[in-house]
Amino acid sequence: MSETVSPAYASLYADIQRFHARQMHLLDSGDAEAWAATFTEDGLFAPPSLPEPVRGRVALAEGVRSAHAALAADGEVRRHLLTTAAVEDPGPDGSVRVRSYVQVVATRRDEAPRLLLMCVCDDVLVVEDGRWRVHERYVSRDDRP
Template identity: 85%
Template sequence: MLESVSPPYASLCADVQRFHARQMHLLDSGDAEAWAATFTEDGLFAPPSAPEPIRGRAALAAGVRAAHEELAAEGETRRHLLTTTAVADPEPDGSVRVRSYVQVVATRRAEAPRLLLMCVCEDVLVVEDGEWKVRERYVSRDDRP
């Protein structure tokens, strides 16, 4: 049996999808400041590659700049593909919980692309000044407990 979708919920899902697409394009292009600006000022990002969560736009941008420079020096391009996005109904404070699968594809010059990671991304999104922002992002890898 198919679930019915209300126009407001369908609109919310489309907004979240557009937000994630823009955010991943910024990340993959190395636009560190613009990517970091998609988080709240004190936004938290807990990737599996970091020993501790990263908090705040300045730290987020610095991490993306360093990673992008390292990958460019190695001749590797990475693409983050968010799929199978599940958007929960908004919380009383207006925040929205979103759970997505993330595939990270790595491509080196003159080599075939390879699936580098399969992850789960759990976001808490909020609206600030009319735009979606990540307040919290937790990413876990499928190959780790």
Template identity: 40%
Template structure:
């Protein structure tokens, strides 16, 4: 495997740039699905046997991930809280033409109560194994660690 970008941040090649853009676009679409309350569609961005791990607790399988995501999104909606996940500082390692990459980014979670001001609720690191299936990227394994706790 090679880094899509060299250690200095320089573009390795056009294929590496395209891979980086694909993964960045995947995260933008995926996070917006969750933030807009589309829990089941968001869960379909995981493989059928995908793992979502936060703080040592893991949910396994896209079906169970969907149930957990729906429960969480419904709770925030009932409480009148809009959540936004902001990702950045993305790194991607893999082969540009390959079907599996590792990706790591920072994810900041903002919460805005109805009529209120946004607050930073979480600062995390998201480490993923992504696989290309049927021409689209999916998460095989996600590990989220919270700054200051994990």
């Protein structure tokens, strides 16, 4: 069974794929400010590793700086592989919900890469100043209830 895809949806899907790819590259490179700028000013990031969600670009950037420095000191590189994005049609306010799977691969020098985490990422994306931004991101892990 095939599903007919409109040119508008295909364009939306491609835009969001490009957005997510750029965002994951920024995160993995440790470019904290640029990564935080992919969120709205009051953007929310709720990972399962923290007791409370992180809100706002300043706090988001600090979290990435801190995590990236700790990984570098430990000699580990992490790659976030965002796949199978299910992109919903835009809502009445123009926001788009996206549900993706995220694999986090960890590698230490001279060691084989290992799958560290398997997660589900639920985003609410909005357009600000002509760019996609995350307004809300909720992450859940497959190994936790």
